[in-house]
Amino acid sequence: MIGRLNHVAIAVPDLEAASASYANTLGAxxxxxxxxxDHGVTVVFVExxxxxxxLLHPLGAxxxxxxxxxxxxxxxxxHVCYEVDDILxxxxxLKAEGARVLGDGEPKIGAHGKPVLFLHPKDxxxxxxxxxxx
Amino acid sequence: MIGRLNHVAIAVPDLEAASASYANTLGAxxxxxxxxxDHGVTVVFVExxxxxxxLLHPLGAxxxxxxxxxxxxxxxxxHVCYEVDDILxxxxxLKAEGARVLGDGEPKIGAHGKPVLFLHPKDxxxxxxxxxxx
Numbered sequence: 464m465i466g467r468l469n470h471v472a473i474a475v476p477d478l479e480a481a482s483a484s485y486a487n488t489l490g491a492x493x494x495x496x497x498x499x500x501d502h503g504v505t506v507v508f509v510e511x512x513x514x515x516x517x518l519l520h521p522l523g524a525x526x527x528x529x530x531x532x533x534x535x536x537x538x539x540x541x542h543v544c545y546e547v548d549d550i551l552x553x554x555x556x557l558k559a560e561g562a563r564v565l566g567d568g569e570p571k572i573g574a575h576g577k578p579v580l581f582l583h584p585k586d587x588x589x590x591x592x593x594x595x596x597x
Numbered sequence: 598m599i600g601r602l603n604h605v606a607i608a609v610p611d612l613e614a615a616s617a618s619y620a621n622t623l624g625a626x627x628x629x630x631x632x633x634x635d636h637g638v639t640v641v642f643v644e645x646x647x648x649x650x651x652l653l654h655p656l657g658a659x660x661x662x663x664x665x666x667x668x669x670x671x672x673x674x675x676h677v678c679y680e681v682d683d684i685l686x687x688x689x690x691l692k693a694e695g696a697r698v699l700g701d702g703e704p705k706i707g708a709h710g711k712p713v714l715f716l717h718p719k720d721x722x723x724x725x726x727x728x729x730x731x
Contacts, residue, residue, distance in 0.1 A: 464624025467647045471605055471677055475722040484721065488694040489679070490598025511679070513601045513647045518722075538722035540674040543605055545623070545645070560622040587618065588609040588652075588672030 464553055465545035469595050470515045474528045475538040478520035482507045485518070496520075499574045503527050506574060517574075542581070542591035550578045550596035562586045570596070598687055599679035603729050604649045608662045609672040612654035616641045619652070630654075633708045637661050640708060651708075676715070676725035684712045684730035696720045704730070 475481035478496055485507075486493045494508040503526035509516035519541060521529045531541055547553040550570045558564065563583035573579030573595060582592040609615035612630055619641075620627045628642040637660035643650035653675060655663045665675055681687040684704045692698065697717035707713030707729055716726040 465645070468602070468605070468645050468650070471602070471674075473722060473724055477722075481722050488691060488696055488720075489726075490690075511599070511602050516602070516677075535723055537719065538724065540605075540677065540724055543650075543674065556624075557622060562622055585671065586622075588607060588611075588615050589669055590607055590672065590674055592623075 464556065465547060465594070466597070467546045468514050469544040469546045469593075469597070470517045471543055472517045472519050472541045472593075473538065474519045474531050474535070474541040476520075476532060476536060478505055478507060478518060481518045481538070485509045485516070491516075493518075498522055502574050503529075504574070542593050544579075544593035544595050546597045547594050548596070550580060550594060553594055553596075554580055557582065598690065599681060599728070600731070601680045602648050603678040603680045603727075603731070604651045605677055606651045606653055606675045606727075607672065608653045608665050608669070608675040610654075610666055610670060612639055612641060612652060615652045615672070619643045619650070625650075627652075632656055636708050637663075638708070676727050678713075678727035678729055680731045681728050682730070684714060684728060687728055687730075688714055691716065 482493050485491045492510045496505050498505045503523050504519045505522045507518040565581040570578035570580050578596045580594045584591045616627050619625045626644045630639050632639045637657050638653045639656045641652040699715040704712035704714050712730045714728045718725045
């Protein structure tokens with residue numbers, strides 16, 4: 464069912480410093496910071512040849528990563544995102560297998576403009592899993 | 598400098614259950630468990646079209662992931678591994694930029710039979726970074 468690893472998301476307390484570190488110290492290609500007010504984050508995309516890293520920083524009062532950074536003030540790896548062809552079919556299969564979908568169970572339009580769902584970390588060994596329909 | 602994302606490593610408390618979940622619930626191709634006694638882990642490789650996930654479980658008394666699982670008993674994302682062409686050149690550049698290399702600073706032969714180094718998570722926003730020469 465799952466296809467490519469779309470991205471690894473890393474929450475960081477200082478987006479400018481993290482972006483500079485990936486660009487200069489690690490020598491990767493990074494984007495300009497991209498505010499995503501609908502998703503409560505500002506994102507810097509680190510473009511690798513086979514996938515991307517997304518550096519996330521809270522934006523606004525209700526950021527979904529504020530709690531994570533409160534628990535992990537230095538930052539940390541927040542989630543992995545796997546691609547699926549059909550997110551509704553994927554959701555139904557996952558629910559039939561007993562996995563819990565976060566929120567109301569309906570796909571939302573994610574930061575890339577495509578339907579996404581998040582799966583409960585307790586069902587995936589402490590890892591927050593995002594599914595994105597491509 | 599960094600190239601492809603070689604893998605994302607996820608430490609899990611129950612390797613059989615995690616492997617079954619990736620194979621059956623997420624529908625991915627998984628390998629048989631592979632003991633790596635020299636590295637203190639047993640690994641299941643989850644093969645995605647563009648990269649791989651490595652499910653890690655402690656093996657032996659001095660496993661490098663035992664402490665992580667003690668702090669994160671449900672499991673969690675342990676590290677990301679980026680490929681480099683020349684690990685000594687990468688190390689020297691990183692050290693010149695002030696990044697700390699774990700251990701004695703000399704590359705070790707990693708679980709894939711290739712030279713690897715680990716970088717201090719404090720220098721990379723709480724993320725443990727492995728570099729592998731390919």
